Structures are given as C-alpha cells and as structure tokens.
Amino acid sequence: MAEVSIDDVAKAAGVHRSTVSRAFSKPDAVRAATREHVLRVAAELGYSMNPLAQALRRGSSNLVPLIVPDLTNPFFAELARTTAAAAEARGYQLMLCITDGDTGQTADYVSAMHSMYSPFGIVAPSTRVNLEALRRYAFQNRVVVIDRVEDDPAVPTVTVDSARGVDLALEHLLGLGHSNIAYAPGIVGTYTAQDRWDAYHHAAERHAVPPVVLDAAPGADPGPGLVDHWMREPIRPTAVIASNDLIAFAMISELGSRGLSVPADLSVIGFDGLDLGAQFNPRLTSVRQPITDLGRIAIELGEGLIAGGPPDHVVLEPSLLIRSSTQELRS
C-alpha cells in the first residue's frame, strides 16, 4: 500500500508538515523555491492530499451531492451529466444520490451532507419531498433546488418557465391548424407535472381551447390508459401535449400497437426535449428544457450560497424543438 502522507513528503523535502500543506493549499504563502522543491518531491513520491483528512480539518469538502429521484428517466440522466461536468469544471466532485422517489431517503441524503462537509447540495425533487425535512436542513445546510419553485424564498432555485413551455407547445399546434388539443399528464403528485397541468389550463383558456385532460390510470405503463381515454372522447382531439417526453413515448408506442400512427392520426408533442427523442419513431417534437443551463446554474447558485449572497431564483426559458411527431391538421 505504501500510503504516502504529508509527513513523508515533509521528511523527504526537509521541511515541516505545515510547509508542505501550504505549498499545496496556499501557494503564495511559501517562497517560490521552497514550493517548487516540495511539489517536486511530492510528485516523486506520488503524493496527493487526502481529501477526507482535509475535509475533517477544514470543516468543508468539495463533495456536492446531487439528489435525483430516478436516473432511469433520461431527463435526470442528462441533468446529472451536465451538472457533473459543471461541478467538475469548478473543482467539485458530484455525488449522485438516487432516492427512487423516496421522501425519507431524500431527507437522509440532505442530512448526510452534514457529515460529508458538503459546501452545498442540489436537489432535483420529482415526487413531492418532505418539505419539512428539506427546509429544516435547507436553512442550515445549503440546498439549491432544481426544477421546482420553493415556497420558501430562502432556498435558491433554478426552474424552467412551464407556462411559457406549454404556451409554446399550444401555439405550435394552433399554428398547425389544431384546435382540439388534449393534455396527457404524467404521474400525478409530481411537482413539475402539477405545474404543467396548471399551465395547460391557463393556456387553453387564453387561447379559447376547450381543455381535455387525459386520465392515466396510475399504473406502471401509462400508454394504454391514456390512449383509451383519447379514443373514448366524443370528439377526438387531433393533437396532444404530453407532460414529458416519456409520456409521449408511451402514448406513441401504444398508438402504434393499435395500428394508429403519429402524426397522421394524432399529433404529439413532448416536454423535456431529450436527446433520445431524436431517435424515436417518429422523431419527437418537444418543448426543450435547457438542461445544460439547469446544471451549470445550479452549481453557480450553490457557490453564491457559500459566498453568502442572497438566494437567487433563476427562471429559464424553454424553446421549441420541432421534429416529426406533429403535423398540419388535414381537414
């Protein structure tokens, strides 16, 4: 194992521990010649600082937890990817924590930040997390929340303007000549789902579109229920806005199983703008969330938090990704 510690380097370099420490942590506090010598000796010995010991002593680490409900949803996977990149670029090490939608786990992870001496943590809640737990720690520890507006303005957030996104979708469909436009919600209880649901109702009202909300039986596979409901509608909607890309996938898949085709029989627009949608059949039109920005800004908000500034609330603009799952209404 031959684990080499700071004292080994000190001895080999003929200086004191503290000098070695400074050579690494505050280079300016040590004479250039000394520093270079120390660093060279350290390199020869294959030495590198022990982050655990550092964290313990300093009372702060570079471990930033990113708490997500489910990596299996490509949205969170993409989010994890971009956030990890942003974190790394700034010297943090992202610790991905998967809660599986479990509220208790989320709270556990947030409280574990404590003992990891994390400078801050990032939570991307899907199902409604225990707000109590979250907030209790959010005050003391530092948490930034992605994709969900908090009641508590002390918690910084990055979100995407759902209303604008739904508007974009609706206007796209309207422009294509559709007027009977349904909405396919995902798992209810999800915060973003609720948000988009509200947005749909407002947008529909504003554009004088009679709202039709498809019911999904809360089961494993939402496709069949949604499609059943759609087919039962007395006047079948010609287009549907899915609350997220996965729901759009499921509906299109189910439609296909029944010999129906998208966009010929139904125009479908998703929400998220996953890269995966470009490989779907048909290529999925979707409201794109700026996932890269989401991750980067979350990190920046975290840094703002430790810098002691006031908590920020950034709202990002979604955009329209027009691919092939929507088409002009043929009358």
Add this chain to the structure above:
Amino acid sequence: MAEVSIDDVAKAAGVHRSTVSRAFSKPDAVRAATREHVLRVAAELGYSMNPLAQALRRGSSNLVPLIVPDLTNPFFAELARTTAAAAEARGYQLMLCITDGDTGQTADYVSAMHSMYSPFGIVAPSTRVNLEALRRYAFQNRVVVIDRVEDDPAVPTVTVDSARGVDLALEHLLGLGHSNIAYAPGIVGTYTAQDRWDAYHHAAERHAVPPVVLDAAPGADPGPGLVDHWMREPIRPTAVIASNDLIAFAMISELGSRGLSVPADLSVIGFDGLDLGAQFNPRLTSVRQPITDLGRIAIELGEGLIAGGPPDHVVLEPSLLIRSSTQELRS
C-alpha cells in the same frame, strides 16, 4: 450549527468517548444498560457518527465508487440504479462517477478510491480504458469490472455471455423464417461491441448465414448511415441484429423517416433489453441482459475481494425479450 460530536454525547451521557464509540460500533462490547442509555441520549441530541472521521481513523469507508462512461445511455442508468440499490442494501454508499468515455478520468477515479478509503470499486468500462492504469490500481486497491472480461484473472468480473445472446437473437430470427440477417454494430472500439461483433460472426457461420455487417459512419447519429448501407445491399437483409438497443432505436427511427416500417419492412432485434424498449414504437424485441443481477453480483464480488477470497468470474445468461419489432418473414 450546533454540530454534535461524540464528546458531546459522552458528556451528556456521563460516560467516556470510547464508550459512546463502542455503543455504536461494537454493541456487544458494552453493557446493555449503558448502551441503551448512550443510544437514547445520542438520539435526543440528534447525534450520528461522522463517516469521514470514521473512515480516516479506521482506514476504510463505506464509499463504493461506480465508474460508468455515460449515464445518458439508459443501460448504464439502469445499471446504476440496481447497483445503488444493491449497495445500499449492504450498507455501502455508491458514488457514481461519470467518465464520458475518458480513459484518464477513469484512472483518476480509480486512484481516488485510495484517498476515499473505499473498500473496493466497480468499473463499467465502455470504451477501452487504459488497462495499465486500471490494473496498476486493481492490484492494490480492489476493483471489480462489469461487462468486460479482463485479461488479468486477478480482477474479478461479472459479464453476460455475448455469444449466447447473439445466438438467441439469431435463432429467434431464423425461427421466424429469416435467413438474410445483418448485424448493426455500435461505436467501434467499445469492448462489448467488439465482443458481440465476434459473436455474430461465429453464430452466422455456425448457422450458415452469410454475414452482413452494416457500416456506421462514426458520426453522432448512427441511424442514417446504417440504413443507407442496408438499402445499398444487393440482396437486402430482412432482419437485423443491433449491437445494442440504442442502435436499434436509431435505425428504426431513421427507417420511419424514410417511410419504411418495422417489422413490416425489416425485423429489428436489439441488445440490452432496456425497459425503455417497451415504450418504443414498435415495442422493441431484444436480448435482455440481467442488469439487476449484474449490479448485485458486482457488489458481492467486491465483498468477496475484501474478504480475501480468490477473484471470481461470473458469467450471466442473457434471455430473449420478444416484443413487436420482429415478425415472421412473409414470402
């Protein structure tokens, strides 16, 4: 912050640090009454052990790194999910590390295990990692490798029998009456891709199927190239085995864009058996990898490693997931 430490508990309980420590870490080494008293006081104070300090002192932590190339590939996302669950069930905390296919990063992460005092680490290499680096640490630190056979028998591995998988796919297609069966490779250089490529050739030979390997231009989107090649074939294959589900998605999507349909115009079978395939259009027939077992066994192998047993090499059996993207050849 009122961070409560072991000494606080000791004082409040009227015992010594070491007693508190033992009450948590080796319950049997302390009298029942004392233990309960200590634990109760600790609970009242909201105390919990600091894992960093523990690791530092013990020289070993419960942080297990899982190093994956890319979470955006749902295979790794599903793998991460199941491995995290298996890890948690056994008291480990999984640290997900994304390398983006970067060999250097993989080596960095593996060497970082050192300073994290990880008992072992799990690597799921996609692109060919720097074997040197990997092995150098693999000896001292303990690494188990997922989904890739190592030259070095000292490194424990869990893999899935590719040859068997390709065989399953081929036999399924043969049974459906196909005889002109192509293979669509993914990114070349990937270990598993190579493995499956070889397996295809062997299986084709064994079944007297003339091998047709579709060429993918090494670009971002493999669909168009693959489909182009397929269409250029003098005698068009009636079925294709994709080297993984993502490739199958891409091909089917591209086929759809060109007005062709699966499985009517071409039967497509994937490889991985992603849950996502059940929501594809059409629902994707695929060779299923036992992802859950992969994760669980990786953890078990790691534990075997720390127990000092000989390195194990587990080979898992794939199975066939028949959905709707393949159909009988209509002559």
Add this chain to the structure above:
DNA sequence: TTGAAAGCGTTACCAA
C-alpha cells in the same frame, strides 16, 4: 465493562 491516551492526515493559529 469502562477509561485514558495516542493517532488517522490534514490545517490554523501563534511564534520565531
């Protein structure tokens, strides 16, 4: 069964 003391690898403060 419990207490005391030393130490894991680092940093912060105070002297020199």
Add this chain to the structure above:
DNA sequence: TTGGTAACGCTTTCAA
C-alpha cells in the same frame, strides 16, 4: 516565510 502545537471526530490499543 517557516516551524511548532493543537485540533477536527473518531477508533483502538492498553490498563484499570
């Protein structure tokens, strides 16, 4: 600018 000392929160001998 550098060295010494104490401390971070815990575990592990060794005695009692």
